Amino acid sequence: MALTLTDVAFDYAVGTSLAQPALRGVTFSVAPGECVVVLGPSGSGKTTLLRIAGGLLIPSRGDVTVDGMSRGARRVDPFRGAVGLAFQRPEAQFFAATVGEDVAFGPRNLGNGDGAAAAESALELVGLSPGDFAERSPFTLSGGEARRAALAGILAMSPRYLLLDEPTSGLDAAGHRAVSEAIARARATAGVVVVTHDAAEFLDHADRVLVLQEGAAAFSGSVRDLLADADRLEAGGAWVPPEHVRAQLLARRLGRTTSPPVLDPGEAARILFASGGVT
């Protein structure tokens, strides 16, 4: 079981003077329980990739399959209900009078009764108690609460794959934490793809990382390999590593250490401190 994209390409505005490729042959897959982080500067094709993986854009070339089924093969849409997609700032899509009703919209569309039960368990999952929140107007929530309620609207459809575009952008530290915890819980039942331009945030959860640059994969592999390859990716402009990783890269360039950079700041401190000559 996996959501798989094989050699996927996409061109915008075909046949006009604005035509330009947004993706040029990208391959990746995610299985339930896995977490794949997609990095890249704005305009690198991250959002296009997400829309294709969510079945909302048909690629100009290449295949997308959900658990082995592609769209063309059957009359049933294989994406429907199986793949949940949250765009940037999903709270801008609230429309119902209450949070409970808004969250129930997805499961109801999927023919899952009135969706109330699904909505309740989704609200629990994102850490918003249904008793306190289900009857409130979604337009009165704070930033972090609104973001989590919007994510609950996706999770209520019980997707096997969860695609998230910048899930924590614009939130303060508490909001970041609450959203990451919700995502970690969702991972128990779903494969998660997180698109982000924050270099550090989700890496410690990632099973695999895809770095996009101008619509092509500049890197694809484990976090360990990403860090080992950081020099090249940084020099090529594909990835700006988090500052503590950059510090380790700098130390290595200066010949102070030979170890590849690590993600954990505590471990990094021990490596740098042990490498000698530290004042």
Place this chain on the structure above:
Amino acid sequence: MRRGVGLGNYIAVDSPVHALDPAAKLGIVSAFTVGLFTAGTFPGLTLLAVTVIVGTLAASVPISAALRGVRTVSLILVLTILANALRWEPATVALVRVGPLAVDGEGLASGVFFAVRIVLLVVGTSLLTLTTSPVELAGGIERVFAPLRWLRVPVGDLAMTLTIALRFIPTTVEEADRIMTAQTARGARFDRGGPIARARAYAPVLVPLFFNLFRRADELATAMEARCYRGSDGRTQLRESRMRPADWASLLVAGILLIATGVAL
């Protein structure tokens, strides 16, 4: 990644036509349009066609851009020619006959005449929007209608409103597209059931769209206040809009052409 729709069809280059006062351009286009509908003969039409060609060349915009509008009316053009050219029998002097249908020379000529008139209208008016940014155009409209201020019509504020509406069209289109895609991802269907069911299906798109628009309008009003917008009195603009000799001269030429096509030709 945003790749928005182009706003209008303005092409930002420097040319003598771009440099003309928008108010003068509005006057010229009005004169041209009146001329087109008063011109009754091919020589008159030819004179106007030459004007359009000279204008297009002077505006240094790509011919394809100037002709883009023609494509959208191509069906109308074909119908216009056919409707005029085709006659049921008995036609007076038929050029071609297909069964009971006949094409007669006079009809064909008037069909072509009307079609050329439409092409010139489309190309001529698109020259205005190709060479004038929406903001300049709004400014031009403001000045043309300035006398209405005496009737207490808030011309300046209306022009500002028009400019902002133009500015927010692409943003709103993108937002509508984003919300619709997001709700589709939540299983919403917009193509099922009768008209009422379909209209209801759009609520999850329209409610957030309007909510966001009102929020945006509120923010924008605050930002405009912070940028010292106090109504249009005393505002200055980057492109100084004042009729210069070249503008008056162009307007005069347009007037002469109008009289020439209407009266003489």
Place this chain on the structure above:
Amino acid sequence: MIRFESVGFAYPGSGGRSALTRVTLTVEPGELVAVAGANGSGKSTLARLADGLLRPTSGSVTVDGVDTADDERVWDVRSLVGMVFQDPDDQIVGTIVEEDVAFGPGNLGVAPAELRERVDASLAAVGLSALSRREPHLLSEGQKQRVAIAGALAMRPAYLVLDEPTSMLDPGGRRSVLDLIDGLAHREGHGVLHVSHDATGIARADRVIVLESGCVAYDGTPAGLLSDQAMLARAGIALPEIGVLADALRALGARVPEGTMDAESLVGALWP
């Protein structure tokens, strides 16, 4: 200078619940002051008070001695203080970049020749001269935010108030906007009030003010704030890994200055 003197503010219809309570602060020309605080702590309210968009319910706000509550002179205040908001899409009025930049000074009645000069200078200051004839919606978010800053600069304000201008930008866009803000305060001599909950942005300020439920909870150096875990939590700021790394190195006995927030200074401190 911008001076807040024991400022209190309650939104109408909030049942008297104050958004700000007894806030006192100053921003001098050439000074970069950061304002931090969790979502809902009153940061944006403070920004709007500095420009006279809101008026204090108690206390006073003055800009170069002009009271923002003075109806006669509110436009003087607004031309002295340039505002930049979080979402550039909510503040760009023009359909062409240069027309938008001209909007503010145009409202001040600046003559067209000088208007042209100001627009060109402001766009050059934010590095967007080449895009002056573009339509704003075709720009990247970072570029749009720089257009918004150029629009404020074109009014030739003495002060700039920026309300979370980097929160929607990617790391590249964020860095270029932070560099720009830094230069505007420290090279160009503007007094800058930068509302932010990003530790990297705060680290570059001369002074930081933390708001908590509308009250000033901290007023001091960025280094002092960034080394105070409890205060960071109250300010809703997550210490980036580089800060955690610096702390861990200090715990091991390395001499890394407080508030080190970038790789170059950290490595420079370790191996001088």
